Amino acid sequence: MNRRPASPEPADSTPFRLHIESDPYAVGEALSALADSLCRSGASAALIQSVEIVVAEVLNNIMEHAYRNLPGHPIDIELSRNADGWRLRFTDRGRPMPGEILPEGRHQDLDVCRAHLPEGGFGWMMIRELAGSLHYRREGGRNLLELVLPSAESPCRCRTPGIRFEDGG
Amino acid sequence: MDLRSEIRNGVLVVSVQDGRIDAARAIRFKDGMRELTAGVKGRIILDLAEVEFIDSSGLGAIVAAMKQLDPAQTLDLACLTPTVEKVFRLTRMDKVFAIHDSVDSALATSR
Numbered sequence: 001m002n003r004r005p006a007s008p009e010p011a012d013s014t015p016f017r018l019h020i021e022s023d024p025y026a027v028g029e030a031l032s033a034l035a036d037s038l039c040r041s042g043a044s045a046a047l048i049q050s051v052e053i054v055v056a057e058v059l060n061n062i063m064e065h066a067y068r069n070l071p072g073h074p075i076d077i078e079l080s081r082n083a084d085g086w087r088l089r090f091t092d093r094g095r096p097m098p099g100e101i102l103p104e105g106r107h108q109d110l111d112v113c114r115a116h117l118p119e120g121g122f123g124w125m126m127i128r129e130l131a132g133s134l135h136y137r138r139e140g141g142r143n144l145l146e147l148v149l150p151s152a153e154s155p156c157r158c159r160t161p162g163i164r165f166e167d168g169g
Numbered sequence: 170m171d172l173r174s175e176i177r178n179g180v181l182v183v184s185v186q187d188g189r190i191d192a193a194r195a196i197r198f199k200d201g202m203r204e205l206t207a208g209v210k211g212r213i214i215l216d217l218a219e220v221e222f223i224d225s226s227g228l229g230a231i232v233a234a235m236k237q238l239d240p241a242q243t244l245d246l247a248c249l250t251p252t253v254e255k256v257f258r259l260t261r262m263d264k265v266f267a268i269h270d271s272v273d274s275a276l277a278t279s280r
Contacts, residue, residue, distance in 0.1 A: 107260075
């Protein structure tokens with residue numbers, strides 16, 4: 001099985017397209033490839049952070065639930081710019097969402113004692129917090145998820161080795 | 170999951186030596202924390218300076234690492250990188266954990 005994701009299309013015109021196979025370690029590689037491409041194209045640091053968070057959560061969800069943690073199944077990611085921000089599309093051939101609707105991802109009560117703090121349920125919460133719009137449909141044996149991340153302002157600070165993000169420099 | 174630990178000013182400081190705590194690494198992180206924190210008294214500081222990314226599984230593992238402590242132990246966080254900080258803010262877990270800019274400032278904070 002080939003773990004390395006294909007490189008995103010380097011052209012300055014979007015969309016970027018990535019094809020990966022289900023594998024937990026493929027997520028980090030896919031995120032690095034997307035972040036590098038976005039950084040080179042001048043996307044804001046905040047946008048890149050949001051893309052990384054959303055893509056990781058969606059991919060984890062597809063692998064865990066649609067593909068039941070089975071490796072080697074296809075997932076396609078497409079990132080493109082539109083008037084509202086950045087559009088992300090995910091396609092997989094796994095099981096449908098239960099009831100063919102998206103999970104709610106509500107905030108949970110955190111004003112509880114330590115033993116009762118939630119250890120999960122954060123993924124869809126973060127996706128819904130970050131996405132301006134979010135649509136799911138089942139079509140021809142495929143799950144199609146499309147969302148838009150609103151554009152943000154601050155410039156990217158590329159992750160050059162040795163450069164630290166915290167202050168003190 | 171490479172975790173390094175040292176005692177500073179009588180406090181256990183655990184530094185994550187991995188750029189990610191994610192679904193692929195969450196269980197190893199939680200198990201590593203259990204080993205390192207067993208029998209330690211009082212406060213523990215988790216230094217996340219090297220961690221550029223966590224996902225919801227990684228966040229859950231940090232919460233689990235706190236929950237598996239003895240009642241007399243506490244877990245503080247230090248040096249959150251921007252994306253990690255964003256995950257804590259989005260999930261409001263920044264209100265649950267004591268979060269410090271640096272290990273030094275965490276050590277300087279009395280409990």
